Amino acid sequence: MTLMKHLKLSAAVLALSATTAVAADVEVLHWWTSGGEAAALNVLKGDLEAQGIGWMDMPVAGGGGEAAMTVLRARVTSGNAPTAVQMLGFDITDWAKEGALANLNDAAAENGWDAVVPEALQKFAKYEGSWVAAPVNVHSVNWVWANKKLFDDNNLTVPTTWEEFEAVMATLKEAGVTPIAQGGQPWQEATLFDSVVMSTGGPEFYQKALIDLDPEALGSDTMKQAFDRLGAIRANVDDNFSGRDWNLATAMVINGEAGMQIMGDWAKGEFVAAGKVPDEDFLCFRFPGTQDQVMFNADQFAMFDQGGVVSEEQAALATAIMSPTFQSAFNVVKGSVPARTDVPDTDFDACGKKGIADLAAASSSGNLFGSLAQGYGAPASIKNAYYDVVTAFFNGSFDSQTAAEELVTAIEIAQ
Numbered sequence: 001m002t003l004m005k006h007l008k009l010s011a012a013v014l015a016l017s018a019t020t021a022v023a024a025d026v027e028v029l030h031w032w033t034s035g036g037e038a039a040a041l042n043v044l045k046g047d048l049e050a051q052g053i054g055w056m057d058m059p060v061a062g063g064g065g066e067a068a069m070t071v072l073r074a075r076v077t078s079g080n081a082p083t084a085v086q087m088l089g090f091d092i093t094d095w096a097k098e099g100a101l102a103n104l105n106d107a108a109a110e111n112g113w114d115a116v117v118p119e120a121l122q123k124f125a126k127y128e129g130s131w132v133a134a135p136v137n138v139h140s141v142n143w144v145w146a147n148k149k150l151f152d153d154n155n156l157t158v159p160t161t162w163e164e165f166e167a168v169m170a171t172l173k174e175a176g177v178t179p180i181a182q183g184g185q186p187w188q189e190a191t192l193f194d195s196v197v198m199s200t201g202g203p204e205f206y207q208k209a210l211i212d213l214d215p216e217a218l219g220s221d222t223m224k225q226a227f228d229r230l231g232a233i234r235a236n237v238d239d240n241f242s243g244r245d246w247n248l249a250t251a252m253v254i255n256g257e258a259g260m261q262i263m264g265d266w267a268k269g270e271f272v273a274a275g276k277v278p279d280e281d282f283l284c285f286r287f288p289g290t291q292d293q294v295m296f297n298a299d300q301f302a303m304f305d306q307g308g309v310v311s312e313e314q315a316a317l318a319t320a321i322m323s324p325t326f327q328s329a330f331n332v333v334k335g336s337v338p339a340r341t342d343v344p345d346t347d348f349d350a351c352g353k354k355g356i357a358d359l360a361a362a363s364s365s366g367n368l369f370g371s372l373a374q375g376y377g378a379p380a381s382i383k384n385a386y387y388d389v390v391t392a393f394f395n396g397s398f399d400s401q402t403a404a405e406e407l408v409t410a411i412e413i414a415q
C-alpha cells in the first residue's frame with residue numbers, strides 16, 4: 001500500500017470510529033407523554049441531537065412514575081436496563097442502594113453541581129456522597145389552575161382560604177360549570193390529597209403525618225377533616241372522571257368546560273402548548289391555605305450502570321441536563337422551575353416567575369416539603385399504600401373516619 005493510500009485509510013477508519021462513538025444512542029425511559037411533556041422532551045432530544053447523540057424513546061405514561069418503575073424493574077431483571085431513566089426521590093435512593101446506578105461525580109465536579117443544586121434535591125441526587133442522578137427541574141403539587149374567563153364571568157376572585165375555595169366551587173356549580181376537573185387515577189387523587197392535608201393541618205401536621213408517618217397524626221381528627229375536604233372536592237367533580245388522564249382534565253379547564261384543576265405545575269405545560277397565557281387565559285395560584293409552602297417533586301435522570309463506568313453518552317446527557325441554558329429552555333416549556341438556583345427567571349412567564357420565587361422563599365423559611373404522592377415523602381411501598389387508601393375513599397369505599405383508620409393500617413403494613 002502506498003503511504004498516501006495508507007494515510008487515507010487510517011483517516012477513514014478514524015472518522016468512522018469517531019462517528020460511531022458520538023452517534024451512540026441513549027435509550028431513555030420516561031413518562032412524558034402529554035402534549036406539553038412531549039414539547040419539553042423535544043428540547044432535550046434536540047440538545048442531544050446537536051451533539052450527535054441519538055435518542056431511543058421508551059415512554060410509559062403515568063404521573064408519579066408507578067407504571068414506569070414497574071417496567072424498569074422488569075427490564076433490569078431481564079438484564080436489559082435502559083441507558084437513562086426519569087426518576088423521583090426515594091426510587092433513586094432505592095436503585096442506588098442496589099448498586100445499579102452509574103456514578104456521575106466527574107460530570108458533577110467538572111460543572112460544579114454541588115454549588116448550584118439545592119440541598120433538598122442533593123439528598124436524593126446523591127447516594128453516600130456520590131452523584132447518582134441529574135435533576136432537570138423542580139415541580140410542585142400545591143397549585144390550582146383556573147379558567148380566567150369563567151372566573152371573570154362569575155365575578156370570582158382567587159380564593160385564599162378553604163372557605164373561599166368552597167364558595168368558588170359553589171358559584172361555578174350554580175353557573176352550570178363543572179367546578180373541578182379531575183382525572184380518575186390513584187396517583188392523581190393522592191397528588192391532590194397532599195395539598196388538602198397541608199392546607200387542613202398546616203406544615204407541622206404534614207411533616208408528622210405524611211413524612212414522619214406518625215400513626216397518631218395519620219389517624220387523627222385532622223386527617224379525618226382532610227378526608228372530609230377531599231369529599232367536598234369529590235362532590236364538585238363531573239361523573240365521567242373515572243380513568244381520565246390528567247392532561248384531559250387540564251384540557252377541560254383550557255376549553256372552559258371546568259373551572260379549576262388542582263394539579264402539579266406540569267399542567268402549565270398543557271396551557272403553554274395550547275398557546276395560553278397566564279393572567280389572560282388562565283390563573284395559577286397556590287392551593288388555598290398553602291400559600292407559603294412548596295410541596296415539591298423533581299424529575300431526575302439516573303443512568304443505569306452498563307458495566308462499571310459511565311458511558312460517553314450518559315455523561316453527555318447528564319451534562320446537557322445540568323446546563324443553565326438548557327434548564328431555562330426546558331422548564332419554560334415543561335411548567336416546572338430549574339433545579340439549579342443560578343438560572344435567571346427572565347424567560348419564564350408569570351406563573352414560572354412565581355414558582356421560582358416561591359421555591360426560594362419556601363426553601364429559606366423551612367416551608368419546602370417533599371410530596372408523598374410524588375415520591376419525595378417516603379419509599380414506593382408507602383406511597384402506593386397511600387394511593388390505595390386515598391383512591392378507595394375518592395371512589396366511595398370509605399367514610400372519612402374509616403379512611404383515616406385505613407391509612408394508619410395500610411402505612412403500618414407497608415413499612
Ligand code: BGC
Nearest residue numbers: 031037062063064065266299
Ligand atoms: C412528573 C412530571 C410529569 C407528571 C405527569 C410527575 O410525576 O414529575 O414531570 O409531567 O408526573 O406525567
